[in-house]
Amino acid sequence: xxxxxxxxxxxxxxxxxxxLPAGGWSDAARKDALSRVQMMGLPSRxxxxxxxxxxxxxxxxxxxxxxLFHNDEAALFDDVERLKIVxxxxxxxxDASDDLSLEGVNIERLASxxxxxxxxxxxxxxxxxxxxxxxxxxxxALNTAFATDGVLIHVTGAASxxxxxxxxxxxxxxxxxxxxxxxxxxxASLTVLETGPAAARLNMVxxxxxxxxxxxxxxxxxxxxxxxxxxxxIFARLGTESVFKSFTLTANGVMTRNECVLELTGDDAKAxxxxxxxxxxxxxxxxxxxxxxxxxxxxxRQVFKKVLRNGATGVFQxxxxxxxxxxxxxxxxxxxxLLLDGDSQFLAKPExxxxxxxxxCSHGSTSGAIDETALFYLxxxxxxxxxxxxxxxxxxLAEAVDEIEDETLREQINQRMASWLERRRG
Amino acid sequence: xxxxxxxxxxxxxxxxxxxxGVNLEVGAGQVHAIMGPNGSGxxxxxxxxxxxxxxxxTDGEAHLGDVDLLDIEPEERAAAGLFLAFQYPVExxxxxxxxxxxxxxxxxxxxxxxxxxxxxxxxKVVRAKARTLKIDSDMLKRPVNVGxxxxxxxxxxxxxxxxxxxKMCILDETDSGLDVDAMKLVSEGVNALRSEGRSFLVITHxxxxxxxxxxxxxxxxxxxxxxxxxxxxLALEVEQNGYADILAEVS
Ligand SMILES: Nc1ncnc2c1ncn2[C@@H]1O[C@H](COP(=O)(O)OP(=O)(O)OP(=O)(O)O)[C@@H](O)[C@H]1O
Ligand SMILES: [Mg+2]
Numbered sequence: 215x216x217x218x219x220x221x222x223x224x225x226x227x228x229x230x231x232x233x234l235p236a237g238g239w240s241d242a243a244r245k246d247a248l249s250r251v252q253m254m255g256l257p258s259r260x261x262x263x264x265x266x267x268x269x270x271x272x273x274x275x276x277x278x279x280x281x282l283f284h285n286d287e288a289a290l291f292d293d294v295e296r297l298k299i300v301x302x303x304x305x306x307x308x309d310a311s312d313d314l315s316l317e318g319v320n321i322e323r324l325a326s327x328x329x330x331x332x333x334x335x336x337x338x339x340x341x342x343x344x345x346x347x348x349x350x351x352x353x354x355a356l357n358t359a360f361a362t363d364g365v366l367i368h369v370t371g372a373a374s375x376x377x378x379x380x381x382x383x384x385x386x387x388x389x390x391x392x393x394x395x396x397x398x399x400x401x402a403s404l405t406v407l408e409t410g411p412a413a414a415r416l417n418m419v420x421x422x423x424x425x426x427x428x429x430x431x432x433x434x435x436x437x438x439x440x441x442x443x444x445x446x447x448i449f450a451r452l453g454t455e456s457v458f459k460s461f462t463l464t465a466n467g468v469m470t471r472n473e474c475v476l477e478l479t480g481d482d483a484k485a486x487x488x489x490x491x492x493x494x495x496x497x498x499x500x501x502x503x504x505x506x507x508x509x510x511x512x513x514x515r516q517v518f519k520k521v522l523r524n525g526a527t528g529v530f531q532x533x534x535x536x537x538x539x540x541x542x543x544x545x546x547x548x549x550x551x552l553l554l555d556g557d558s559q560f561l562a563k564p565e566x567x568x569x570x571x572x573x574x575c576s577h578g579s580t581s582g583a584i585d586e587t588a589l590f591y592l593x594x595x596x597x598x599x600x601x602x603x604x605x606x607x608x609x610x611l612a613e614a615v616d617e618i619e620d621e622t623l624r625e626q627i628n629q630r631m632a633s634w635l636e637r638r639r640g
Numbered sequence: 641x642x643x644x645x646x647x648x649x650x651x652x653x654x655x656x657x658x659x660x661g662v663n664l665e666v667g668a669g670q671v672h673a674i675m676g677p678n679g680s681g682x683x684x685x686x687x688x689x690x691x692x693x694x695x696x697x698t699d700g701e702a703h704l705g706d707v708d709l710l711d712i713e714p715e716e717r718a719a720a721g722l723f724l725a726f727q728y729p730v731e732x733x734x735x736x737x738x739x740x741x742x743x744x745x746x747x748x749x750x751x752x753x754x755x756x757x758x759x760x761x762x763x764k765v766v767r768a769k770a771r772t773l774k775i776d777s778d779m780l781k782r783p784v785n786v787g788x789x790x791x792x793x794x795x796x797x798x799x800x801x802x803x804x805x806x807k808m809c810i811l812d813e814t815d816s817g818l819d820v821d822a823m824k825l826v827s828e829g830v831n832a833l834r835s836e837g838r839s840f841l842v843i844t845h846x847x848x849x850x851x852x853x854x855x856x857x858x859x860x861x862x863x864x865x866x867x868x869x870x871x872x873x874l875a876l877e878v879e880q881n882g883y884a885d886i887l888a889e890v891s
Contacts (some may be wrong), residue, residue, distance in 0.1 A: 215877075247722065286869065448778035580771055586693065587730050588730050588731075588732050590691075590692050590693065590714060590730075591726070591729075591730040591732065592725075592740070592744075593691070593715045593718070593731070594690050594691070594692075594714050594715075594718055594724055595715075595718055595740070595747075595748075595800060596715050596718035596719050596742035596744050596745075596747045596748035596751065596804065597715055597744055597747045598713075598715045598747065599713065599715065601743065601747065602715075605735050605739075605740075605743065606732070606734075606735070608734070608735075609732065609733060609734025609735045609783075610734065612734040613734070
């Protein structure tokens with residue numbers, strides 16, 4: 215079978231099991247997305263963009279079952295004052311959720327927002343479509359077409375507390391598509407927390423419009439379930455002097471592909487995408503980032519750290535594209551892995567493409583082992599080898615975690631990683 | 641206190657013998673100095689005693705009290721009371737100096753079955769000790785040794801020693817890189833720790849340090865062996881004449 219035929223076969227099989235939800239205001243976007251998926255076809259392992267990560271379990275018709283994971287750890291952000299929105303295997307849980315009202319914020323659900331005049335119409339599928347160039351992301355278009363629910367957040371002022379989407383996984387075979395839209399008006403600010411694995415297989419898209427001088431802080435902790443799979447996309451557009459900061463912690467998960475596609479369209483905007491992941495054994499984690507600078511004096515940072523052991527695989531594909539005229543761009547990208555043994559691997563593809571002459575862009579990618587000299591130094595002070603190894607591992611991850619501005623949230627993420635490491639001491 | 645007998649050490653990955661039969665005994669409460677030409681094996685001796693990887697003991701023994709040092713992990717040696725002030729203190733980005741110190745103090749206490757130090761108590765003690773070594777609170781907050789000047793790193797070693805209160809302190813060229821005032825500070829720090837139950841092995845190239853920290857015995861190490869031992873006057877002899885005479889004398 216030819217490559218194209220095989221791709222179409224996978225795509226047809228996947229589409230055969232799906233029906234377009236009746237979405238009211240989103241119908242047109244969904245139909246358009248469906249035809250785009252049909253044109254593009256779902257990714258196959260021959261695609262350059264999927265060179266390091268096999269897409270088959272993400273694209274095939276049925277989700278590979280994922281055993282439920284009984285986690286005795288206290289839920290993350292439990293003691294943080296926040297507004298909770300809970301989904302269980304992609305289904306909204308009204309009882310477990312807080313009242314969806316918060317001053318300066320308008321919160322609705324994708325599944326229930328059927329009014330005809332809807333603000334999200336200008337964003338839903340629009341940023342996703344925009345993000346299909348120059349690289350196609352068919353799984354995101356699939357999501358736009360078939361997402362069954364998600365949260366629509368319109369922020370008009372400074373939100374008084376974070377909104378926490380909690381995604382629980384309670385069925386071994388759940389196959390879920392969620393689509394969030396976040397719109398921040400000029401000067402507005404919000405912190406969004408996302409926690410949990412969501413489903414045996416998750417396809418998630420988040421579209422974010424950050425207007426001039428607005429700020430979004432996003433902190434995500436994907437669940438600790440070992441067998442879950444996820445493909446997520448964030449598409450964000452940044453206005454003048456706006457701030458977008460996103461951090462993701464991934465622990466476990468047999469297959470995770472997190473894509474982040476940012477476009478800096480207003481002068482003096484600042485974007486940061488960071489990630490820390492800790493993987494043990496049957497773990498494949500892929501961060502794929504594409505940042506386009508299309509305005510002057512903007513700053514972008516990509517900081518990714520991966521700790522891998524027992525044959526785990528980490529992937530990083532990161533690109534900074536500086537368009538002509540995007541002068542004074544400051545682009546920074548670093549991706550590093552700490553390989554705790556010889557079986558694990560880190561595959562990285564950093565890229566710069568620059569069409570302006572007055573820019574500073576740097577990228578670096580490294581793979582290393584624990585620093586034996588530092589380890590001995592700590593041991594010589596009486597710190598046992600496992601504790602010393604954990605200290606050094608956390609210090610390796612710190613550069614990414616430190617991108618989280620809020621100290622309480624940062625500490626919770628650090629705590630999470632420390633207990634993960636402690637449980638898995640070699 | 642420390643007893644080293646016929647210690648032979650080679651590099652693990654190479655057929656290179658570095659220590660070729662070291663014999664040394666430091667009594668409780670004593671200060672011994674080791675001098676010797678570059679490359680004679682002084683640092684290697686200190687590393688092997690503290691358990692650094694990369695070396696293979698081919699013969700001999702080393703005991704701290706009745707603890708067989710060569711048989712146990714570096715952290716166990718530390719808990720048994722051994723401390724090495726490194727010739728080149730290690731920078732550890734991302735690990736705060738305070739966290740490091742407190743983890744170390746409490747790890748050792750725990751290993752010895754003692755109660756851990758509370759955060760408040762620790763803070764009080766560390767601040768007081770840091771003050772006498774002129775280590776400011778900013779240095780305590782920074783990552784371990786990162787961005788510290790050469791002299792600041794050495795002072796930080798002495799602070800760790802003061803916090804850990806070891807029985808056997810090995811100082812590997814703690815004087816190198818110190819200005820005159822810092823040398824005095826560090827020496828005072830060391831002298832303040834001198835006691836009946838605590839011994840020191842001071843590795844140095846210069847007599848100057850030994851003016852401040854008066855040794856009971858001075859050893860000369862060359863080519864992997866202690867070739868001569870004597871009183872403090874031996875250090876003066878080295879300072880004046882170098883090693884040529886001593887080397888000629890023993891060969
Ligand atoms: N890990 C190693 N790999 C290779 N050679 C080594 C290693 N460790 C020690 N050596 C060699 O062993 C010898 C002794 O080194 P050591 O550092 O113990 O000397 P030293 O007496 O402390 O010298 P200095 O006065 O210059 O500090 C030197 O020739 C050194 O090059
Ligand atoms: Mg030396």
